[in-house]
Amino acid sequence: MIKLIGEFLLSARKYLLWLKSPDQYVLGTPWGRRRPDSVPTGAHVASVRERASYWAKVTVEESWRAIKKDP
Structure with missing residues (x-):
């Protein structure tokens, strides 16, 4: 149960970080890869x-x- 809550909080945190700055990331690339590396x-x-x-x-x-x- 605690592991499930921890995973949920981690995924929620990643989602909130993405909402904060969606233009810095490129869709279809591995998580965390920023736009200049993908051009x-x-x-x-x-x-x-x-x-x-x-x-x-x-x-x-x-x-x-x-x-x-x-x-």
Whole structure:
């Protein structure tokens, strides 16, 4: 019973700390990891953009071929 109360108080404390400063933490990262550590590097952002533009180009070409084939 005492262990259960202690765990509840610990989780409540973590929740209250999160409410106090939610903008300092990033969702989807391990507990306690702050935003500057989780920001992707410029190279990572560039590769993601390049991949996205490639897939957009492929999709446009495929849709153009489908329209061109129709009588």
